[in-house]
Amino acid sequence: MYAQMVDTGVDRVKSMEEMSPEEQAFQKRIDEGIRIEPKDFMPEGYRKTLIRQISQHAHSEIVGMLPEGNWVTRAPSLKRKAILLAKVQDEGGHGLYLYCAAETLGVSRDELLDALHTGKAKYSSIFNYPTLNWADIGAIGWLVDGAAIMNQVPLQRCSYGPYGRAMVRICKEESFHQRQGYDLLLAMCRGTEEQKKMAQDALNRWWWPSLMMFGPHDDQSAHSAQSMQWKIKIESNDSLRQRFVDQTVPQAEFLGLTVPDPALRWNEERGHYDFGEINWKEFFAVVKGNGPCNKERLQARVEAYEAGRWVRDAALAYAQKHESDSDRRLVA
Numbered sequence: 001m002y003a004q005m006v007d008t009g010v011d012r013v014k015s016m017e018e019m020s021p022e023e024q025a026f027q028k029r030i031d032e033g034i035r036i037e038p039k040d041f042m043p044e045g046y047r048k049t050l051i052r053q054i055s056q057h058a059h060s061e062i063v064g065m066l067p068e069g070n071w072v073t074r075a076p077s078l079k080r081k082a083i084l085l086a087k088v089q090d091e092g093g094h095g096l097y098l099y100c101a102a103e104t105l106g107v108s109r110d111e112l113l114d115a116l117h118t119g120k121a122k123y124s125s126i127f128n129y130p131t132l133n134w135a136d137i138g139a140i141g142w143l144v145d146g147a148a149i150m151n152q153v154p155l156q157r158c159s160y161g162p163y164g165r166a167m168v169r170i171c172k173e174e175s176f177h178q179r180q181g182y183d184l185l186l187a188m189c190r191g192t193e194e195q196k197k198m199a200q201d202a203l204n205r206w207w208w209p210s211l212m213m214f215g216p217h218d219d220q221s222a223h224s225a226q227s228m229q230w231k232i233k234i235e236s237n238d239s240l241r242q243r244f245v246d247q248t249v250p251q252a253e254f255l256g257l258t259v260p261d262p263a264l265r266w267n268e269e270r271g272h273y274d275f276g277e278i279n280w281k282e283f284f285a286v287v288k289g290n291g292p293c294n295k296e297r298l299q300a301r302v303e304a305y306e307a308g309r310w311v312r313d314a315a316l317a318y319a320q321k322h323e324s325d326s327d328r329r330l331v332a
């Protein structure tokens with residue numbers, strides 16, 4: 001997902017009896033559905049895990065602007081260019097809400113960005129794949145934003161107030177993102193034979209990385225169990241992935257495209273689609289920094305940050321001047 005394999009620092013979930021009275025009261029509050037706010041007591045593990053999760057999510061939004069931003073100048077019409085610009089700008093906004101939510105946990109924006117730029121922080125594996133043709137922009141909206149919605153709708157009920165509230169607004173925008181992607185592919189699939197081939201090629205390349213976004217099977221993971229107990233993860237990776245497949249396969253059929261999975265078939269008994277196994281070797285290679293575009297993405301991000309330094313310096317100098325002017329007025 002936009003935050004994958006978040007480390008909780010635990011290898012086993014504590015039972016109620018093993019918790020301190022403060023931790024017990026905290027867990028009880030979460031179990032009762034009462035939100036945790038920035039000034040409330042929270043166990044250190046909860047705070048640190050949330051910082052990791054929210055910042056990883058923020059980084060994914062910001063790095064996610066890169067593969068699509070590449071196509072702003074090459075959009076085939078003014079209408080598509082305006083839609084893509086608005087979408088990419090929304091992703092920047094999502095990153096900003098999320099950095100703000102992370103800052104309420106006592107970490108600074110500079111620390112978070114430094115972790116991203118030095119390669120210490122992770123972002124979603126999906127953004128390390130290249131966008132090779134215009135149909136990729138449709139596939140990203142339909143599949144990547146679609147998978148993001150699947151994960152983020154339940155996160156609106158997350159136990160940490162600022163994160164859950166950020167999700168409400170983000171989800172509204174993600175739904176527009178998904179539709180614009182699907183609409184783009186629909187136009188291509190109803191177009192020329194060549195356009196339809198481009199759409200099929202994009203689906204072939206983005207299908208499996210999209211399924212990887214949900215992360216590894218998590219039934220056995222202590223981190224997932226802990227995050228679910230804290231309600232900063234609401235549903236298991238596998239159940240979200242299944243829902244995504246069930247929702248997306250009929251949409252592919254409507255487009256007249258073929259999902260690139262020979263094992264895919266409807267299972268009447270389960271009431272779900274069965275599907276093939278993900279190439280986990282590829283997933284872990286991408287997460288570890290060896291995907292097709294990891295280096296390029298990080299380099300583009302660092303260059304953009306450095307190129308924007310003068311803007312930040314100017315804004316800071318202006319703010320300081322403004323502050324000292326108003327101090328002088330106060331003294332007078």
Ligand SMILES: [Fe+2]
Nearest residue numbers: 061090091094
């Ligand atoms: Fe987003």
Ligand SMILES: [Fe+2]
Nearest residue numbers: 091145174177
């Ligand atoms: Fe989006």
